[in-house]
Amino acid sequence: MADRHIIHMDQDAFFVAVELRKNPALIGKPVIVGGTSDRGVVTSCSYEARRYGVHSAMPSGRARQLCPHAIFIRGDIDAYSKASHEITDMIREKVPLFEKASIDEHYIDMTGMDRFFNCMQYARELRASIMNELQLPISFGLSVNKTVAKMATNACKPNGEKNVEQHEVQSFLNPLSIRKIPGLGKKSFALLSDRGIQHIFELTQIEPDQMHAWMGRNGLGLLQKAKGIDNSPVVPYAEQKSIGTQCTFHSDTIDIGLINTLLVSMVTDIAFQLREKKKLTACITVTIRYANFEDVSKQAMIPYTSLDSALIQMAKELFKQVYQKRMLLRLVGVRLSHLVNGFEQIDLYNKSEAQYNLMQAMDKIRRRFGEKAITRASVVDLKI
Template identity: 70%
Template structure:
């Protein structure tokens, strides 16, 4: 199968853990991070709350019905982002090859290092280091690829460690629900379940042609994962790509109102691209070019997000800081970087269910009819 050694490290109920670190009275309590009004949405919840059926993205009003004695905490994405950076730096300093997969999970590739280290012991010591230095709980799975190590982590959480060796992979995967496979969406899960395919072992035995006929290329990917096969590499953190756009004006301009609407339009487009790729950004850069061809840039670290309103506000703040000479401008550019996977956590800790639903509804229209099928009123006359 493979002689790879991939560690998957995942924080336990990350947002809740950060809150518990601040307030020890929350230890062992059913804690829900989310909007406190009936319009709010659950961003994260403690394992104690999960026992009552509470889960992320659930409306707060439903969570209150399921767990009426839960403690609601509004949440602070800035603090969660800082804690995430803190953990990443510890892991990056001690690891040969690390990928930041999302705000609260990392992959570490130890392939070849097993000649010098007992990889399981190394992972254990690294986990202990993170917990000691951050006072935040973390679990890890170790196996031959990213898929199996991630499933292993999920099986041993919270506060767990699990090493699934090459010869154990099939026996480990076979009895598990197909829902455990990373990338198994809800619609696909229901479709396969309706066909009687509920366990990974059953899925692993489906003929490739049948899987392709049922689910297309995604079916073949899921089939490989069910068989414990995943060749996806661990992508070095520093190679995480950015996305950006720029606009050169037809004529040099000093129309700040127009440029503000242009920035809104550019960021809205980038925000859609982020969400379409299932990404969040932690850094935004605004660049301007004066009429004398002088370029000036300003960047800022932001809480992980892909929500238009947050990105637009920060982009306009940066533009106000960078545009100081009051000379004519010929170009404006926006770049979003430090990308990680994740969309479901976007600002759900705020009372923003309507805004979240609006963004999703607009994205559905864009995916069906094209990116420019729907726009904010302030950007209707902008063409980039």
């Protein structure tokens, strides 16, 4: 099997970087993007703010205590989504195969291309192009698989680049904290720490049977990563899975009120699925089927989101656009695509914290009692 050449590219403090591009006067200052009230959450922060101990997912009140002179910005998801698409478009033009892993990171598979040019030099030139044309900082790691490439990126941030060749993989990984392993959560870290395992080298000394006894299949996966083994492919961006649902009516209908209510119910269900998968969507499609079996679809690109309200509004707007013949309808469907990994707080910029807290509370009820345990009042009496 040929040696793999995987590049991981990650924007440095992406949301902050976009804000600095809009307002260069903020450069060099402690900037925090996220909820501005004490009950809000830090979504991103500049490296100047990080020196005071501020980090993402920290309550804004705590961040303000650590760095009283920080500049808080509520954020602009439209601008961040636009910048993300700009970066993706540049990468798409220049590489044979890439995966958009989140709003601000990409994996690029250059395997086989080393026969024609130096992959490290190519990655360096691509990075320079992005920074020069888009005025956004970016770091990258190049290695033999996705896990090591991502860890290489994290090791050289901010504004860095690092190549970890096959013969260097284990020596690079061994001294790192197990915290650095992608996908290792708080519970796994606590379990391993309680057993005296703090560094990757110590983890590599554990027998597979013992790891399986401690953590099951996940433990074996962590052990593989600690040994620099990761066979997961770079998934072409165009093939990213979507989430959707559709409903065929018992009787063909022209009841617009009923259909709009149904759209609310459908979007609420799939938006919950989206959040459970820790995904964001940038595209929504509404499909209808007329009584004569003609299918018509309409889609729209939207700022990255996972919240019901924005998606419901867009679904209703798309239905208005797609339903033109005033004929009876047999079916309506909604699909969310262009999915990337992300976190719910990204939508906190556009919604009040009360709305956001309500959504979180409803999701907790759904997880405990089932998806249908709580819903919007408007769809309670829905009959189709």
